[in-house]
Amino acid sequence: MDNYSFQSVEISANIIPLLADFTCGVEMMDDILHSQGLLSELNTENPVAYCVYDDNHVLVGFCIWGIIYQPVDFNGECELIPMIDIACLAVHKDYQFRGIGTAILNVVCEKSSNIIPSIQFVHVDALDCEDGSYSAVPFYIKYGFEYYSRAGEDAARMLYKLKSV
Ligand SMILES: CC(C)(COP(=O)(O)OP(=O)(O)OC[C@H]1O[C@@H](n2cnc3c(N)ncnc32)[C@H](O)[C@@H]1OP(=O)(O)O)[C@@H](O)C(=O)NCCC(=O)NCCS
Numbered sequence: 001m002d003n004y005s006f007q008s009v010e011i012s013a014n015i016i017p018l019l020a021d022f023t024c025g026v027e028m029m030d031d032i033l034h035s036q037g038l039l040s041e042l043n044t045e046n047p048v049a050y051c052v053y054d055d056n057h058v059l060v061g062f063c064i065w066g067i068i069y070q071p072v073d074f075n076g077e078c079e080l081i082p083m084i085d086i087a088c089l090a091v092h093k094d095y096q097f098r099g100i101g102t103a104i105l106n107v108v109c110e111k112s113s114n115i116i117p118s119i120q121f122v123h124v125d126a127l128d129c130e131d132g133s134y135s136a137v138p139f140y141i142k143y144g145f146e147y148y149s150r151a152g153e154d155a156a157r158m159l160y161k162l163k164s165v
Pocket of ligand 1: 024025026029088089090091092095096097098099100101102103124125126127135136137138139142
């Protein structure tokens with residue numbers, strides 16, 4: 001993979017202008033990225049945002065992650081488990097399929113398990129359009145996520161078990 005730099009950015013209204021020229025090519029996602037809805041939809045604790053830049057300072061990737069509590073069924077027993085939540089992940093449409101999305105997930109998994117060693121799962125409501133027009137599910141499956149349930153019309157809830165050390 002080429003050289004990319006990850007910059008942590010504060011989550012505030014100042015993020016929206018940063019994303020003005022960024023497009024991932026999926027209209028539904030681009031609409032969220034370009035609106036204040038990006039901030040109002042966040043339901044994670046202590047969210048962290050990353051901007052990923054190439055050598056020419058082009059914004060090639062963007063991610064927001066944080067902690068959520070999700071009910072998980074363990075053999076009929078439902079438990080509320082803290083998880084890393086990928087609230088938003090997108091790679092610029094001209095830079096997709098070059099390993100950037102995978103690199104972002106690697107950084108999130110590494111950082112989050114350093115910060116909170118007891119965390120065991122990564123959660124995402126992956127974009128999965130009901131009309132079959134687009135799905136990010138194959139990307140998450142390649143990484144090792146497993147399908148858990150539907151999460152509304154256009155999303156599939158997926159979980160990834162962090163490797164225990
Ligand atoms: C989904 C997304 C983040 C993946 O990022 P990326 O940088 O293109 O992914 P990578 O290059 O790291 O891909 C890793 C693997 O997944 C595969 N893959 C990536 N996106 C895929 C997709 N939509 N469908 C099928 N396979 C996909 C790649 O081919 C690659 O497979 P390989 O290892 O066999 O070559 C990016 O395509 C994107 O921003 N899509 C639009 C927005 C979106 O869906 N975001 C996720 C919302 S939950």
